[in-house]
Amino acid sequence: MREGxxxxxxxxxxxRRGAADDEIAFRHLALSVFEFQFAENExxxxxxxxxxxxxxxxxxxxxxxxxxxAAFKEAALICGGPENAEIxxxxxxxxxxxxxxxxxxxxxxxxxxxxxxxSFRRFVVPEVSRIRVxxxxxxxxxxxxxxxxxxxxxxxxxxxxxxxxxxxxxxGLMTEALLxxxxxxxxxxxxxxxxxxxxxxxxxxxxxxxRGQHFRLxxxxxxxxxxxxxxxxxxxxxDEFYAALTRTFGLSEFYCVAEYGMTELCSQFYDNVxxxxxxxxxxxLRFKVAPRWVRTRVVDAETLEPLPYGAVGVLRHYDLANxxxxxxxxxxxxGVAVDGGFEILGRAxxxxxxxxxxxxxxxxxxxx
Amino acid sequence: xxxxxxxxxxxxxxISEAPAERLEHEERAFGPGRVPIRVPVLTPRLLRSxxxxxxxxxxxxxxxxxxxxxxxxxxASRRLVEPGSPLREHLVEVMPELxxxxxxxxxxxxxxMGDGWTAGALRRALEGELGSTEVLDEFRPRPGGGSCxxxxxxxxxxxxxxxxxxxxxxxxxxxxxxxxxxxGKTAAGEPYLAVCFCRALAEEDAELAGCLAVSHWPGxxxxxxxxxxxxxxxxxxxxSDETVADIGARVPPSxxxxxxxxxxxxAVVSRxxxxxKAAPTLVRALASDVVMFDQQGxxxxxxxxxxxxxxxxxLELAERLADALVDLAERxxxxxxxxxxxxxxxxxxxxxxxxxxxxxxxxxxTDWTVILEERSGFEPSPLNRVIQVHPIDDLSEALTLLRPVxxxxxxxxxxxxxxxxxxxxxxxxAVGATRIVAPGEAPWPRSDWHHDGRFQYLDxxxxxxxxx
Numbered sequence: 001m002r003e004g005x006x007x008x009x010x011x012x013x014x015x016r017r018g019a020a021d022d023e024i025a026f027r028h029l030a031l032s033v034f035e036f037q038f039a040e041n042e043x044x045x046x047x048x049x050x051x052x053x054x055x056x057x058x059x060x061x062x063x064x065x066x067x068x069x070a071a072f073k074e075a076a077l078i079c080g081g082p083e084n085a086e087i088x089x090x091x092x093x094x095x096x097x098x099x100x101x102x103x104x105x106x107x108x109x110x111x112x113x114x115x116x117x118x119s120f121r122r123f124v125v126p127e128v129s130r131i132r133v134x135x136x137x138x139x140x141x142x143x144x145x146x147x148x149x150x151x152x153x154x155x156x157x158x159x160x161x162x163x164x165x166x167x168x169x170x171x172g173l174m175t176e177a178l179l180x181x182x183x184x185x186x187x188x189x190x191x192x193x194x195x196x197x198x199x200x201x202x203x204x205x206x207x208x209x210x211r212g213q214h215f216r217l218x219x220x221x222x223x224x225x226x227x228x229x230x231x232x233x234x235x236x237x238x239d240e241f242y243a244a245l246t247r248t249f250g251l252s253e254f255y256c257v258a259e260y261g262m263t264e265l266c267s268q269f270y271d272n273v274x275x276x277x278x279x280x281x282x283x284x285l286r287f288k289v290a291p292r293w294v295r296t297r298v299v300d301a302e303t304l305e306p307l308p309y310g311a312v313g314v315l316r317h318y319d320l321a322n323x324x325x326x327x328x329x330x331x332x333x334x335g336v337a338v339d340g341g342f343e344i345l346g347r348a349x350x351x352x353x354x355x356x357x358x359x360x361x362x363x364x365x366x367x368x
Numbered sequence: 369x370x371x372x373x374x375x376x377x378x379x380x381x382x383i384s385e386a387p388a389e390r391l392e393h394e395e396r397a398f399g400p401g402r403v404p405i406r407v408p409v410l411t412p413r414l415l416r417s418x419x420x421x422x423x424x425x426x427x428x429x430x431x432x433x434x435x436x437x438x439x440x441x442x443x444a445s446r447r448l449v450e451p452g453s454p455l456r457e458h459l460v461e462v463m464p465e466l467x468x469x470x471x472x473x474x475x476x477x478x479x480x481m482g483d484g485w486t487a488g489a490l491r492r493a494l495e496g497e498l499g500s501t502e503v504l505d506e507f508r509p510r511p512g513g514g515s516c517x518x519x520x521x522x523x524x525x526x527x528x529x530x531x532x533x534x535x536x537x538x539x540x541x542x543x544x545x546x547x548x549x550x551x552g553k554t555a556a557g558e559p560y561l562a563v564c565f566c567r568a569l570a571e572e573d574a575e576l577a578g579c580l581a582v583s584h585w586p587g588x589x590x591x592x593x594x595x596x597x598x599x600x601x602x603x604x605x606x607x608s609d610e611t612v613a614d615i616g617a618r619v620p621p622s623x624x625x626x627x628x629x630x631x632x633x634x635a636v637v638s639r640x641x642x643x644x645k646a647a648p649t650l651v652r653a654l655a656s657d658v659v660m661f662d663q664q665g666x667x668x669x670x671x672x673x674x675x676x677x678x679x680x681x682x683l684e685l686a687e688r689l690a691d692a693l694v695d696l697a698e699r700x701x702x703x704x705x706x707x708x709x710x711x712x713x714x715x716x717x718x719x720x721x722x723x724x725x726x727x728x729x730x731x732x733x734t735d736w737t738v739i740l741e742e743r744s745g746f747e748p749s750p751l752n753r754v755i756q757v758h759p760i761d762d763l764s765e766a767l768t769l770l771r772p773v774x775x776x777x778x779x780x781x782x783x784x785x786x787x788x789x790x791x792x793x794x795x796x797x798a799v800g801a802t803r804i805v806a807p808g809e810a811p812w813p814r815s816d817w818h819h820d821g822r823f824q825y826l827d828x829x830x831x832x833x834x835x836x
Contacts, residue, residue, distance in 0.1 A: 047721065050721070068719070071719055071722040073722075074719055302707075303732055314707065314711050330714065332712070334711075348706075
């Protein structure tokens with residue numbers, strides 16, 4: 001038996017079907033994933049050793065050393081080394097220039113795919129098996145190293161009806177074609193799922209607004225947005241954005257779902273609202289829910305100690321689907337734990353650095 | 369200060385005493401301690417009347433002897449910084465909560481900055497630039513015949529930054545020394561010290577204190593700023609490149625702008641300065657440069673370039689630096705960083721570690737960090753006591769690495785053999801540095817320094833030539 005094979009089969013089963021007791025299964029699997037990664041992932045092993053942690057020394061999965069996302073910019077964090085990678089996803093690398101992009105080497109796309117499909121089904125299309133998937137983003141040809149594109153392509157294949165596709169080409173968002181898709185959906189009464197970055201949605205909303213166009217998409221239509229507002233002139237407050245989303249496409253807010261994912265993680269997080277609605281409930285709070293094979297902890301940004309509900313800190317994820325890279329990831333996303341999930345409050349970038357000594361972000365901007 | 373009572377965050381002698389104008393106030397919380405501070409709700413009309421009173425103040429100031437102004441300022445600043453004086457004791461109580469700097473840091477800061485506010489220091493600085501203080505009082509003969517007299521701006525508008533307490537006071541003092549009344553807009557990060565200076569000055573001389581006004585308004589109050597920018601003859605701005613560019617774009621063409629934007633500092637250590645005997649003192653000095661004001665100053669070092677081949681190797685220097693930072697973390701604790709600052713330090717530590725750098729870091733939290741590695745270019749530190757140590761073979765490597773950032777470079781703490789200093793200083797100056805000091809002195813510019821390479825007083829004044 002190949003090393004790591006056993007946790008792989010168990011994790012796949014856990015992702016697809018769950019376990020008798022998810023909590024016990026998670027703890028057991030997390031510890032065996034750590035043993036495996038400690039043995040197979042060289043840079044991670046050294047990272048752990050420098051912190052005095054070794055295989056067999058832990059009984060609590062939440063004591064497994066978490067690797068800050070920035071580490072992916074410098075080291076090939078993959079079990080068995082980068083020659084075993086099937087895919088290399090790159091971070092978009094906004095402020096630090098192209099040479100400083102992080103790389104997540106993925107050795108087993110099956111795990112990634114299982115995680116992506118399971119979560120999407122649960123949180124975005126819980127009540128339908130297929131829908132026309134309209135993606136406001138570039139396809140795999142145009143964005144071969146984007147994990148988001150890769151995931152959306154899996155989703156298109158798994159859930160998309162004929163006519164599903166990507167609506168960004170070399171010239172950008174294909175607004176005229178999208179106008180046709182939206183009009184046809186409205187006329188024919190065929191529900192669609194609009195998926196894309198918040199920036200792409202904002203662009204489309206602005207385009208449609210400029211023409212005075214509004215749609216009342218048929219019932220069952222939905223929108224999934226992700227990834228913030230990079231590349232836009234200004235950041236739009238979330239309430240304003242959701243109001244525009246519902247107004248422009250005639251969607252209920254329950255059918256507008258935010259996704260939160262990152263290049264360094266195989267798993268994604270979605271808003272609770274659509275799933276709750278599909279179960280006949282009207283959720284009062286919108287927050288992110290971790291899938292059963294992921295645990296998210298909010299930790300103090302300074303001490304990295306776990307924080308109680310309601311306290312603002314940085315998010316740390318333990319993702320079993322990251323079996324072949326690093327399971328425990330320390331992000332710089334600010335968030336707060338709530339009953340049943342967490343809320344994201346933005347990024348802790350340090351750009352609020354005080355004073356006349358040059359700030360990191362400004363510096364990097366100036367150097368571009 | 370009674371418990372819970374708000375501090376008065378303004379000094380507006382031109383309007384707070386005018387009964388006709390009823391001043392509305394609001395209370396806002398400042399600093400990590402969320403200290404309540406009361407500030408007036410200024411309107412363009414109220415601001416205009418204060419500025420008009422300040423212009424009258426300049427007219428009265430012109431009848432003062434410059435030497436006398438300097439004396440009064442010196443006496444007032446003693447009230448601000450002398451241990452035992454009520455104002456100083458009040459400041460060391462409230463400033464930590466307001467600024468986030470620890471009490472020992474505030475105490476040291478007041479003491480060292482106060483050295484530059486004495487009558488003697490101010491006189492030396494003025495004379496250094498203007499030749500004599502009398503040229504501010506009367507026409508003085510010129511070597512080629514005729515005479516000239518220096519006039520300060522009729523009104524100076526200062527926009528302060530919040531990083532280093534005391535810079536605002538120095539700025540007001542400089543304008544006062546050249547007989548210019550000033551309006552200072554304080555930053556949210558340090559809204560109080562300048563106000564206290566005005567109070568100290570009022571205790572010495574009400575007329576002089578009437579030539580200063582200080583207040584705070586929220587960022588983006590462009591209507592108020594438009595009034596101040598229009599009325600002022602000179603504008604002094606401290607802050608980020610962004611702030612400086614924003615204000616600069618709104619300064620009328622006829623108004624003089626004195627801008628102090630982002631700068632970086634570094635240290636350079638020659639192997640000839642790394643003798644076993646000199647090393648302990650040198651390490652303490654370098655650590656102190658890093659620790660003072662938690663690296664937030666434009667004078668603070670981001671990186672130390674260390675030449676290999678000295679009696680103390682770069683690795684040992686980094687280790688000893690770490691020990692010194694531990695020691696200083698106890699004596700002069702760091703202020704609480706924001707979540708973003710802490711997170712960035714954790715991320716950068718891991719990134720450096722994965723790159724193969726040797727990282728010495730506080731066990732818990734982000735109190736201090738030393739990152740030892742070779743780099744092919746200059747990288748800014750995330751500050752808050754994160755110092756990068758870069759080994760080099762030849763001192764000229766430091767010059768090459770710094771050349772691309774020359775226009776941002778300000779202070780270089782240089783440790784070298786006396787026989788090397790002259791040449792190295794010349795080369796660093798050619799690269800862009802404007803201040804070269806011994807390690808340990810980086811945070812404390814002399815009162816007569818050329819801030820960012822410019823004159824502090826000479827740039828403010830306008831000379832009137834009398835050719836008769």
